[in-house]
Amino acid sequence: AKILVLDRIRSSRDVQPVGDLFPAAASRAVKRALLLMESNLQETLSVAEIAARMNCSRRQLERLFGAELGIGPMAAYLALRVHYAKSLLEGSDLAIGEIAYRCGFPNAGHFSRVFRQQTGITPTHLRHPNRTVANDVAGSGAK
Numbered sequence: 001a002k003i004l005v006l007d008r009i010r011s012s013r014d015v016q017p018v019g020d021l022f023p024a025a026a027s028r029a030v031k032r033a034l035l036l037m038e039s040n041l042q043e044t045l046s047v048a049e050i051a052a053r054m055n056c057s058r059r060q061l062e063r064l065f066g067a068e069l070g071i072g073p074m075a076a077y078l079a080l081r082v083h084y085a086k087s088l089l090e091g092s093d094l095a096i097g098e099i100a101y102r103c104g105f106p107n108a109g110h111f112s113r114v115f116r117q118q119t120g121i122t123p124t125h126l127r128h129p130n131r132t133v134a135n136d137v138a139g140s141g142a143k
Helices: 028-038 047-053 058-069 073-091 096-102 108-119 123-127 133-140
Strands: none
Touching: 028 047, 028 058, 028 073, 047 058, 047 073, 058 073, 073 096, 073 108, 073 123, 096 108, 096 123, 108 123
């Protein structure tokens, strides 16, 4: 059974949950930490800040994530940010720079590099899968 834990009521400006990306999360602490991360995608919290809000030590939080998810809290946070970015790329016409900002990346270039490392494709390719480099060059007037 799933347990819904709400720390606070979301405002209209808060991001919506990106879904159950980590079904292996079993403990209440890890689920609450993931919810806290989802609620703070734009302004990334440190592991120490998350642990403090969870009333546990940083090391305890890292152990819980490792045991339940096989990754650390920051890797989970990054996966949530990339997953949310992917949903924005697929479901909106927002500029890449705006999506980068909304997902907590400092700029579009950094976002594109991280997105490609995590997914194997660029944000532009996800949004326009039939576009090729040759089409981009021909369309820009470059020779």
